[in-house]
Amino acid sequence: MTKSERLFTLAAMDLAADLDLGLDLDLPDEAILIKLHGTFMVIAWLLFASLGDAVARYFKKTWVNERYFGGEAWFLYHRVYMFFTWLLTCSGFILIFIDMDGWQDNAHSVLGTIAFGLCFLQPIFGAMSPPGHPRQVARILHLISGHVAYYLAVINMFLAVGLKKSNLTEEFYGWFAGALAVHIFANVAYNVLAYMTRKKAAQQSEEADLTRDDSYSRWRKVTLLAQMIALLAITVAIVVLIWRA
Template sequence: MALFKGIILKLVVTYVTIQTVSAELISWDSGCGSTKGCFPYCPKGCEYLVTWQTAGTSTTFTLQAEETDTNVYLAVGFSKDYRMGEDSVVGCIVPGTTVKNYYNEGTDTDELATPLLGLSGTSVTQTNGVITCTFTRTLNEASDDKYFDLNNDYILMLVVGEAEEEDGAYKLEEHHKIPWNSDGKVDFNSHYVVDLYKLNSPAVKLHGIMMVLAWLLLVIVGMVTARYNKDMLPEEKLFGTKVWFQVHRTAMVVACVFVVIGFIPIFVEIRGYSQIVSEESKESVKAHPVLGIVVTVLCFLNPIMALFRPGGDHKFRWIFNWAHLGVGAAAQILAIVTIFLGYVLERSMLSNKAIWMTITHLIVLAIICAALEINKWMTTRKKNQVENRNGVITDDIEMKEEKEPIQEPTKPSVLPFALLLLLGGFLIGSTLAILVIIADS
């Protein structure tokens, strides 16, 4: 329980942190789109702003980003793709107030042989939680092939990371925030406004849609059916197998198929792990993909276990029943947490409506399941009372006195059927609403 509360608390802190936007610390540059090229993110005041102005053989850059930590760097990268690696970088070290050239190769970012090559007019300041870095960079320096020629177009990347002092010099450590990437390659000889690349491509949307269908609809249908329809339709069969089991098995198999369909394209799209941004804590870095992998493993573990389940009257059947329930419940809880973490990923740009719709979805589910549990308990209690009064022996001890049999009611209660119909209709409607929100993001 403490672990679950910790996960929920971390989720809330992450969400509040990401959604909180400070006052307009970074002002919009009126020259954007006319006398300057700009790469901004300004939904409610600017979180960051990159401007450039090319004249002759050089370009003057101004980088601005919100950051309260002081032992950090602000860097701009020029990349051939959306992945960090083999990129030309200019890094602005806040504690050292220095601007240098770097080359990013894999996870290592090293200074060029001549760190100040092609740089002039450098300045680094941090005031009121805003880092500002200005420098002029020549478009090309033929003496170093790791100094990219800005006469060519590149993806523009902006990132904040930790600066670590080593032997009197500062190094650019791996960043703990996702880089802000331009939506397409940038022509630095032109002055226009470049949009932010968002995680809302068709592949990303497919990932979200498949996971919502799997975990917020199909898995819930499968679990609810196994829990409540087993008693309501104990003997009814479909194709030689009990109806409740057919529905349960079909829902779970289709859910696993949807998980696979959603799992593959997201890894193809981002070519590896994603990161979840948390200004206050780095513990949640990479939480969404890691939990997603765990959930996917659990998703397939349960049907594999089911292939080896003992018979219904086997002495070890109870072990399987508890293991099946435990793995299923753990997968469902972690899946819901992972879905919420996906909602608040900074680059997803997903409307808050998805969060509130999902919360409503879960609250209604909890209320109706509570009503079904109460009805199940009352029905079982009433049935036991009738059996006891009819003289049914359950513990191999003979009753000393037989009582007149009492007919057990044969007409099933309408209430659980009505509750299940209500739940099914609501789950379908709310799931469709969430899918529409994701598709429109």
């Protein structure tokens, strides 16, 4: 064994002494990693994921004259929102594994791991663009896996309330339900506006002007702003409560 190999082995042994799927860290608050995990997941899924889903589904015919880095505005907004969703989810997942003393055999751990796996793969699914029919399949896979990941993540927040180590009170059920309700109501509003847009387009005889936003785009923007403000307020309230717990 060479000198470098011996040094690497000693370093690995030192790391193994401190790591038991959890690091023996001297932290001022023993629950700080759990609180960071919860904070990151709440911001990622209740705020960024909801907004990223909305702009991708309902805003492709909005901001049509705005281009950023050679691409459409909605696509940039979607990527920014989902990048932070991905980054915070990966960070939160790593933090909880640092804190955990081995695998926790409960529904929260199982659903969380599945949601993390789907989230981690989302950029790959989104970047897949094979020619022909497989491209449509890739888009459907990206859409379905994203929605499954979102609802699994939100369900997992409800499950976290029942965990002793989370130290979350039952009032968190109401906050999580409120964020989910905002997401659902916003989607209902977007679908109503989409229906009204299609109905108005069908009544017009002239061809659609591709250089103009779809009808009711202003109302879509207002709905997005209301969704953003409501989710931001709920997210901030939940994060404050997490750190007070």
